Amino acid sequence: MHQYLREERDALLWKLDGLSEYDVRRPLTPTGTNLLGLVKHVATVAVGYFGIVFDRPFPEPMPWIENGADNDDMWATAEETREQIIGLYHRAWAHADATIAALPLDAPGRVPWWPAERGGMTLHRILCHVLAELARHAGHADIVRELVDGSAGRRADNGNLPARDEQWWRDHHDRLDRVARATRA
Template identity: 65%
Template sequence: MVRSDANADAKADLLRYLQDAREALLWKLEGLSEYDVRRPLTPTGTNLLGLVKHVASVELGYFGDTFGRPYFDKERPPWWYTENAEPNADMWATADESRAQIVGLYRQAWEHSDTTIGTLALDTVGHVPWWPEERREVTLHHVTVRMIAETHRHAGHADIVRELIDGSAGRLQGKDDLPPGDVAWWEDHRRRLERVARRVGDG
């Protein structure tokens, strides 16, 4: 039998890594205009505010619907990904959806999810309603690890998108994990990589 204090320690570790990813994702919006947080910067339309909206909806689904604790008791928004929404509806913000609304929803998702994690045992079994029937059954531990991976993945996307907007980069606020260098150093570094890529690519 696993000791209760060991379970508490495991939950604390999981929540710390999840929260780090959440905060990193939101940090990428700071200081940007309404245009910049919505700009589609990849061929598939990846944008910062859409990433936040997507992760908020996924988190509410996994820690809500999966364990019989739905966040939306009655009417769900038209972009809700388990409904018959248009493709990719949870990956961008409409003109009627403000940054404050989406960020606020994400913070509410944190509270809802953290309550689920704090209330249930890690071996609690839930059912993911939008997965195939044969593999819908999951544990809270599985879902939490999955959500950590999902959030860090999209925080990485946000890091690249933010760099494309204004050149800023970094994994966490106050902890960029980048070698020191000014703009000129990075420009020289990039030119060097381009030369190597062309030389190898040309055979």
């Protein structure tokens, strides 16, 4: 499970490669989803679930958590650089890895932001929860990156899609669009 977590972390971070500052910050959905914000959010998730839940505090301040601001972990401020967010991401995951290495899978934890009846957890359940959340956000990043420049796939060396030329994909898109249009009432 830890290996899958590492793979998803790498897949998410790869989505920033080769993009301008504007493109990593650009909101491409009505809710503002953007690549750098996803990285910041997932770093925050790692700190929360593998730090706070197991009483292993992260040693750095995270003002967007401490201020209780709504949704501030889903975007980078103008003052926050890409390098700062990526550095935080690496440090947050190193902290998470240390927690995973130090505790047995049945180690108890408490999720203070969940209702009391759900708050008690084990490291195993938190690993499952965070892996699912991370995979969800890596999927968001897949779509956002494809909207930015057409890049798709799991990693730079693994597109995870059939090898096709650009014309094939345009034809495929057009075929799907025709099918969708034919279903309109």
